[in-house]
Each structure stands twice: as structure tokens, then as C-alpha cells.
Amino acid sequence: MAVREAELLCHELLLRLAGRLPDRHLWRYRDWLAGGAADVLARSLPGTLFRERVALDDADHRLLSEAVLPLGADRSVVDAILPGGAGYPEYGFTSASPLAGSDSEALVLGATLRGRPGVREVRSSWRSGGGQRSKRVLLVTGSADHIGMTGEIQRIVRALGEPEPCVEVLPPDLEPTGYHRAALAESVQVCTGAEAPHRG
Numbered sequence: 001m002a003v004r005e006a007e008l009l010c011h012e013l014l015l016r017l018a019g020r021l022p023d024r025h026l027w028r029y030r031d032w033l034a035g036g037a038a039d040v041l042a043r044s045l046p047g048t049l050f051r052e053r054v055a056l057d058d059a060d061h062r063l064l065s066e067a068v069l070p071l072g073a074d075r076s077v078v079d080a081i082l083p084g085g086a087g088y089p090e091y092g093f094t095s096a097s098p099l100a101g102s103d104s105e106a107l108v109l110g111a112t113l114r115g116r117p118g119v120r121e122v123r124s125s126w127r128s129g130g131g132q133r134s135k136r137v138l139l140v141t142g143s144a145d146h147i148g149m150t151g152e153i154q155r156i157v158r159a160l161g162e163p164e165p166c167v168e169v170l171p172p173d174l175e176p177t178g179y180h181r182a183a184l185a186e187s188v189q190v191c192t193g194a195e196a197p198h199r200g
Helices: 003-017 023-034 038-051 058-071 075-080 104-113 146-159 178-185
Strands: 091-094 119-129 132-142 166-170 188-192
Touching: 003 023, 003 038, 003 058, 003 146, 003 166, 023 038, 023 146, 023 166, 038 058, 038 075, 058 075, 091 178, 104 119, 104 132, 104 146, 104 188, 119 178, 132 146, 132 178, 146 166, 166 178
Parallel strands: 132 166
Antiparallel strands: 091 119, 119 132, 119 188
């Protein structure tokens, strides 16, 4: 398997782990992937899944194997990950921002990504529960370079003060997970990019 194909599978895998793998790990793995360190991700992620007791169903375990083994992951650690369903913490989503006054982060993201090539739509939802503070989840439908776009938007959000950004760049042909569907159902549009479908 080509390295680029394995990297795309890693991106898909990280999307499937959103809401299950703690944010402190997820954003870092996405940053490594965008920064050309997919081999570091591949060697580290299986051990993190094992330590965090993230269970994988058969389809997700197969995706993990296809994504990380060609990049140098330890098969014995991959095989040690718990079997099970895609369990999520008790999260709720809302489109209403908890911020008082203007939402400067949304304004900056809108100004940066509006009309952007490779971007269809950027939406924002606020996640609560799981024993954590309310947190923004950005949902970006992208048609090109999903890995690079994730890394770039994460860097913008971190510069705006969120140390563990939740940036979900969804390929248009990928079926959203239950986590993403719940977030999308309670979201507001931040902006549209150059790839937004024209309404007749």
C-alpha cells in the first residue's frame, strides 16, 4: 500500500475516533499527520487506544490495521486493542454559543475560509457533557487535502486560544459517524467555501 493511501486511511480512522479518543490525543495525532509524521502516529496510536480503553468494532479494527501497520505499527499492540462497539461519552450538542458578545473565533474562521478552494461548508456546534466544559466542534466539508486542511484549521483555532481544538474535516463521500451526525444536526453555518454547491 502506498504511504499516501495509508495516510488517508489514518485521517478516516481519526474521524471515526472523534468523541471516543480524548481531545488531547486526537488533535495531536491530526497535527502529526498533517505535519508528515504519519509513522509517529502509527507507532503511538495503538498504544494510546489500549491505555485509554477505547474499544473498536470489527470494521474499525480492520481500518486501524490497514492504516497503521503499513506505516510501522506494532501488530501485537494493534491486536491487543479491546473489541467492542463504538461507545461515546454522554455528549450533547447545541447550535447556541455559550459565549457572551461577539464570537471572535467564528469571525476569524469565516474570514479565513470564506470562498476558500477545497472547502464546501464550515459549520460550528457546541459540545457539552463527558465531564468537560462546553467546547466548539468545527465541521468542515472539504473536497481536497483533508489532512492538510485539518492541520491548518487546528493551528488557527489554537492561535485563537483553544489548546485542544475539535476540527472535523469530512470528505463529502464519507458517511458521517453518529457523533458527527449529532453535531451537524445542532450546528450553524460559519461560512461557505469555493466548492459550495450553487443553489438554483
